[in-house]
Amino acid sequence: MGITVSNISKSYKDVKALQKISFEVKPNELFGLIGPDGAGKTTLFRILTTLLIANEGHATVAGFDVLDDFKEIRKHVGYMPGKFSLYQDLTIEENLEFFATIFGTTIEENYELIKDIYVQIEPFKDRRAGKLSGGMKQKLALSCALIHKPKVLFLDEPTTGVDPVSRKEFWEMLKRLQQKGITILVSTPYMDEAALCDRIALIQDGEILQIDSPENIVKQYPKTIYDVSANNMYQLINSLKAYQHQHSVYPFGEFVHYTDKRTDFNPKDLKQYLEAQQLSNIRIEKTQATIEDSFMELAK
Amino acid sequence: MLPIIFVLPLLQLVILSNAATFEVKNIKFAYIDHDHSSSSRALIEKFEASTYFNVLTDFPSETQASSAMLKGEVDVVLEIPSHFERNLQKEKNANLGITINAIDGAAAGVENVYVSQIIQSYNKHIKTDLMQRLDAQIQPVNIASIPLFWYNETLNYKTYMVPGILVLLVTMITLFLSGMNIVREKEIGTLEQINVTPIKKSQFIIGKLFPFWVIGMGLLTIGLILARLIFDVPMIGSLFLMYFYTSIYILVILGMGLFISNFTDTQQQAMFIAWFFTVIFILMSGLFTPIESMPEWAQTLTEFNPIKYFVEVMRMVMLKGSGLMDILPQLIKTLVYALIMNGLAVWSYKKAS
Numbered sequence: 001m002g003i004t005v006s007n008i009s010k011s012y013k014d015v016k017a018l019q020k021i022s023f024e025v026k027p028n029e030l031f032g033l034i035g036p037d038g039a040g041k042t043t044l045f046r047i048l049t050t051l052l053i054a055n056e057g058h059a060t061v062a063g064f065d066v067l068d069d070f071k072e073i074r075k076h077v078g079y080m081p082g083k084f085s086l087y088q089d090l091t092i093e094e095n096l097e098f099f100a101t102i103f104g105t106t107i108e109e110n111y112e113l114i115k116d117i118y119v120q121i122e123p124f125k126d127r128r129a130g131k132l133s134g135g136m137k138q139k140l141a142l143s144c145a146l147i148h149k150p151k152v153l154f155l156d157e158p159t160t161g162v163d164p165v166s167r168k169e170f171w172e173m174l175k176r177l178q179q180k181g182i183t184i185l186v187s188t189p190y191m192d193e194a195a196l197c198d199r200i201a202l203i204q205d206g207e208i209l210q211i212d213s214p215e216n217i218v219k220q221y222p223k224t225i226y227d228v229s230a231n232n233m234y235q236l237i238n239s240l241k242a243y244q245h246q247h248s249v250y251p252f253g254e255f256v257h258y259t260d261k262r263t264d265f266n267p268k269d270l271k272q273y274l275e276a277q278q279l280s281n282i283r284i285e286k287t288q289a290t291i292e293d294s295f296m297e298l299a300k
Numbered sequence: 301m302l303p304i305i306f307v308l309p310l311l312q313l314v315i316l317s318n319a320a321t322f323e324v325k326n327i328k329f330a331y332i333d334h335d336h337s338s339s340s341r342a343l344i345e346k347f348e349a350s351t352y353f354n355v356l357t358d359f360p361s362e363t364q365a366s367s368a369m370l371k372g373e374v375d376v377v378l379e380i381p382s383h384f385e386r387n388l389q390k391e392k393n394a395n396l397g398i399t400i401n402a403i404d405g406a407a408a409g410v411e412n413v414y415v416s417q418i419i420q421s422y423n424k425h426i427k428t429d430l431m432q433r434l435d436a437q438i439q440p441v442n443i444a445s446i447p448l449f450w451y452n453e454t455l456n457y458k459t460y461m462v463p464g465i466l467v468l469l470v471t472m473i474t475l476f477l478s479g480m481n482i483v484r485e486k487e488i489g490t491l492e493q494i495n496v497t498p499i500k501k502s503q504f505i506i507g508k509l510f511p512f513w514v515i516g517m518g519l520l521t522i523g524l525i526l527a528r529l530i531f532d533v534p535m536i537g538s539l540f541l542m543y544f545y546t547s548i549y550i551l552v553i554l555g556m557g558l559f560i561s562n563f564t565d566t567q568q569q570a571m572f573i574a575w576f577f578t579v580i581f582i583l584m585s586g587l588f589t590p591i592e593s594m595p596e597w598a599q600t601l602t603e604f605n606p607i608k609y610f611v612e613v614m615r616m617v618m619l620k621g622s623g624l625m626d627i628l629p630q631l632i633k634t635l636v637y638a639l640i641m642n643g644l645a646v647w648s649y650k651k652a653s
Binding site for chain 1: 490491495651652653
């Protein structure tokens with residue numbers, strides 16, 4: 001009842017949006033597609049929701065083939081596109097009622113499923129969807145995608161443009177939905193959200209770089225990472241990039257994530273080098289790799 | 301939006317029906333009288349008496365008259381040659397020079413007819429005058445035609461224009477609304493959400509059609525009321541028949557609009573295509589220019605013009621009181637057209653790409 005994708009390719013004229021993508025989402029799994037803008041996430045979603053036909057390959061959603069049984073898929077999946085796409089001139093309640101009717105159900109019938117989410121926007125149910133804030137729009141869109149009790153839920157960048165508090169709430173809601181037996185495929189460009197998924201696929205330029213649980217992906221990071229900081233961030237990055245033994249240098253918040261080519265790397269050598277570059281307050285400390293580091297390493 | 305949909309077209313109906321006239325009135329008339337005789341003055345008096353002509357002035361010379369026409373100050377110049385009266389009496393024959401500004405060919409044609417009519421009636425007078433003097437025994441044999449204008453006895457152009465303009469408004473509004481509609485949903489992205497639902501293509505199209513169909517019928521109703529109250533257009537035929545035909549006709553236009561909407565990606569594209577078709581349909585509908593005077597190929601093309609049938613039916617039913625059997629050919633063609641266009645609309649709406 002999950003999702004299987006095998007060798008899916010799709011190109012728009014000369015642009016190869018997806019190249020031989022294969023993966024599997026187990027039933028009742030919260031699976032994340034992590035990748036930057038333009039990686040092919042939306043294309044993949046559109047193929048799986050039967051909106052787009054792939055050039056090659058097969059895929060099934062909830063046990064139905066995306067080509068042969070597309071009608072069944074449309075009955076059993078919920079889709080929340082990246083762009084808010086409900087009727088802006090209908091109110092919250094009207095939108096929900098509209099989608100319930102199209103799916104041949106009523107709000108009351110599946111109210112249990114959306115209750116947690118809907119109660120938060122219910123006080124504004126007579127307000128038009130176009131007049132809602134970003135977080136409220138997103139809750140409404142999720143309610144509409146859930147109103148027919150789908151088996152599989154597709155969420156295309158649901159938290160893009162949403163404030164940090166609402167983002168956190170949103171992921172809590174997803175976890176609760178997962179407990180109700182819904183398979184969820186979610187895409188996001190935010191690496192910090194990746195850690196909240198059961199498994200993730202790192203995707204770039206239409207190709208999957210790695211598929212595993214977030215913990216394993218981080219564990220497999222091949223190098224030791226050092227947080228480096230100094231009094232002048234800009235000069236620090238330039239100096240590190242100019243250092244002959246550097247493997248990777250990425251700014252990461254108030255630190256720079258640094259890895260070295262050598263296996264017998266001694267932070268003291270680096271400190272000496274940086275001091276020679278007229279930097280002061282130098283701190284070099286070991287740190288844990290994050291999904292972002294893994295992604296950067298794989299995308300290299 | 302709803303007030304705009306209703307108020308603006310009805311304003312158009314009122315303005316256009318009053319303004320779009322084929323009658324030529326207030327013709328600026330001038331003359332050059334080289335003769336200065338009682339006959340020439342009598343002729344000019346005839347023009348002064350006519351309601352169509354505003355006799356402006358007399359010019360002493362032809363050059364001044366032609367420069368005035370160049371400036372657009374006069375439309376028609378009548379030149380009476382010297383010895384006009386003498387020639388008329390002696391030779392029973394005289395020539396007059398008429399110059400008409402023909403930039404607007406249709407108006408010039410009408411002006412020519414008016415001028416000829418006045419000169420003819422003047423001629424008749426002269427003839428009887430001369431004959432009495434010369435030979436009272438011979439009775440003139442004259443054939444005169446007395447036209448009767450059926451279905452619009454007073455040749456009131458409003459009676460003729462109002463049904464036509466009403467047709468235009470109903471057509472344009474419904475075509476533009478439906479043409480913009482699906483493509484607008486494509487633009488805002490709501491169509492994507494709809495496409496992943498199990499809704500059937502035909503259900504979707506019918507859902508799109510119905511509100512515009514109601515608006516179209518509402519527009520017709522208000523238009524007819526205005527036609528009756530303001531323009532006093534006769535409505536001889538059955539109102540029910542008019543509504544029955546319109547209900548099918550609007551389906552053609554809506555099907556067409558949705559078909560356009562399915563094939564375009566932006567509202568601009570849809571707008572442009574809808575505009576392209578309306579202009580062709582309107583100008584080839586027989587509303588402003590008679591279809592009979594078009595070239596053969598254009599006449600064949602008008603067979604595919606739904607507006608043509610609507611204009612015909614409206615005029616037939618409203619002015620002539622035609623019944624169901626009279627409009628049956630138009631009705632059947634429109635029905636077939638409606639089935640084809642809506643079939644195409646459903647077919648061209650693709651949920652997946």
